[in-house]
Amino acid sequence: MASKFKKDDGKGDPAISTASLPDIVFMLLFFFMVTTVMREVDLKVNVVVPSATEIQKFKNKSLVTYIYIGSPTEKKLGTSSRIQLGDAYAEVKDVGAYIETRRGEHDEAEVPLLVTAFKVDRETKMGIVTEVKQELRKVSALKISYSTVEGLASN
Amino acid sequence: MAKRDAPEINAGSMADIAFLLLVFFLVTTTMDSDMGMMRKLPPTLPPDMPKPPPIKDRNVFVVLANSNDQLLVEGELMDISQLKEAAKEFIENPMNVETLPEKKPTEIPLFGTRQVSKQVISLQNDNGTSYELYIQVQNELAAAYNELRDQLARDEFGVSYQDLIDKKEKAKIKAIKRVFPQRISEAEPKDVGN
Numbered sequence: 001m002a003s004k005f006k007k008d009d010g011k012g013d014p015a016i017s018t019a020s021l022p023d024i025v026f027m028l029l030f031f032f033m034v035t036t037v038m039r040e041v042d043l044k045v046n047v048v049v050p051s052a053t054e055i056q057k058f059k060n061k062s063l064v065t066y067i068y069i070g071s072p073t074e075k076k077l078g079t080s081s082r083i084q085l086g087d088a089y090a091e092v093k094d095v096g097a098y099i100e101t102r103r104g105e106h107d108e109a110e111v112p113l114l115v116t117a118f119k120v121d122r123e124t125k126m127g128i129v130t131e132v133k134q135e136l137r138k139v140s141a142l143k144i145s146y147s148t149v150e151g152l153a154s155n
Numbered sequence: 156m157a158k159r160d161a162p163e164i165n166a167g168s169m170a171d172i173a174f175l176l177l178v179f180f181l182v183t184t185t186m187d188s189d190m191g192m193m194r195k196l197p198p199t200l201p202p203d204m205p206k207p208p209p210i211k212d213r214n215v216f217v218v219l220a221n222s223n224d225q226l227l228v229e230g231e232l233m234d235i236s237q238l239k240e241a242a243k244e245f246i247e248n249p250m251n252v253e254t255l256p257e258k259k260p261t262e263i264p265l266f267g268t269r270q271v272s273k274q275v276i277s278l279q280n281d282n283g284t285s286y287e288l289y290i291q292v293q294n295e296l297a298a299a300y301n302e303l304r305d306q307l308a309r310d311e312f313g314v315s316y317q318d319l320i321d322k323k324e325k326a327k328i329k330a331i332k333r334v335f336p337q338r339i340s341e342a343e344p345k346d347v348g349n
Contacts, residue, residue: 018170025173032180050290054297055190064189117191120286125222127282129289130344137199145191146290 045070045084050122051151058145063114065102066147067095069128070121081124083132092128095135117145192293197341214256216245216276220292222283235291242299246274246335265330266311279342293339300337307331 047070058064068084083090085098103111116136120129136144218238219227226233228241248255258270276296280289305316308331312319319327 018167022169022173025170025177029173029177029180032177032184036180036184050287052192052290052294054294054301055192058189058191061189115193122285122287122290124286125282126280126284126286126289126344129286130282133196137196140198142196142198143193144196145193146293147191148290148294150190 041066041068041084041087043068043084044073044087044089045082045121046073047119047121048123049119049147049149052146052148053150053152055148055150058115058117060113063106063110064145065099065114065116066119067116067132068119069124069132071123081121081128083128092131092135095132096139099136099139099141113143114141115143115145116141117147119147192290192297194293210273210275211257213254214273214275216242216274218276218278218292218296220278220280220284220288222281224285224288226288226292235288235295238292238295239299239302242276242296243303245276246272246299247303248272248274261333263330263333265327266334269334271334271336275338275340277340277342280344282344284344296339297337300335303335304331307334 045068047068069081070084071079072082072089083092083095085094090098099116103114106114118129118132133144136142217227217229221227226235226238228238229245233241245255248258251258256272256274258272260268261271263269263271278292278296280292301316308314308316308319308327311331312327316328316331319331
């Protein structure tokens with residue numbers, strides 16, 4: 001009965017099946033595909049938004065126009081705050097025209113619902129923000145939102 | 156002749172392809188925050204508008220922020236952490252103190268006649284005030300209103316104010332907002348010392 005207690009014949013442990021690996025990876029893949037939001041613009045200014053607690057979520061993201069204000073990412077441009085509209089730096093006086101072009105991309109019925117969101121770095125001085133707000137008032141873009149992250153104020 | 160099995164397709168590289176895609180989405184993904192504090196700017200007034208009647212001093216809660224990020228509330232230096240309680244006391248005026256806002260009986264649906272205070276919060280900042288402090292002040296003032304509204308919702312309807320918003324009970328929300336209307340007026344900033 002030698003065969004009954006046969007010793008290992010050199011085959012080793014059976015290989016672990018990796019057939020389910022693609023399934024797991026695909027599951028992760030679909031998760032990220034669904035949750036991903038493609039960055040709408042390349043940021044040319046450093047923006048770390050402040051935190052706040054009394055905040056709401058945007059109802060419709062396609063109605064939001066972003067205005068970025070912060071120090072330029074390129075060191076040679078200095079450290080004073082700059083405004084970014086779309087993909088380029090802009091001056092305060094350009095804000096009105098930019099809002100008008102954004103309005104042109106929407107139906108007339110949607111225009112009163114458009115929101116202008118401020119993504120402003122926490123170190124920024126209020127002077128430039130106020131100037132932009134005055135420009136928005138001139139073109140009657142009165143619905144604004146200060147972008148913040150949720151959390152207790154840090155101080 | 157024995158029937159030959161169809162050769163099995165090697166699925167080993169499937170994982171590699173999936174990983175490649177996964178890494179791509181991992182890199183491009185930005186968990187973008189789409190949260191913010193909604194505000195409305197005042198419309199531009201026609202130049203021939205008559206001046207609005209002056210508001211009594213006792214009805215105005217003056218918050219000043221200077222370029223050193225210090226707060227002056229009703230003439231006194233105050234830390235940001237105390238602003239919410241001060242604002243709540245001002246808005247509600249529970250003891251009907253002489254120096255806090257007047258109240259006017261108003262007919263409000265669902266509540267009947269109520270004493271509504273004529274409060275206005277005036278916020279003025281300097282051009283050198285940091286955006287962070289500005290947001291904090293806005294946040295504290297909004298929190299003061301929200302806490303008062305929440306208290307009223309619990310007293311009258313037995314649910315939190317947030318619940319009313321979630322359930323879209325417009326009539327109740329409107330009534331609460333009539334009792335505590337959010338009146339924050341922002342003055343043009345001054346440019347003192349940058």
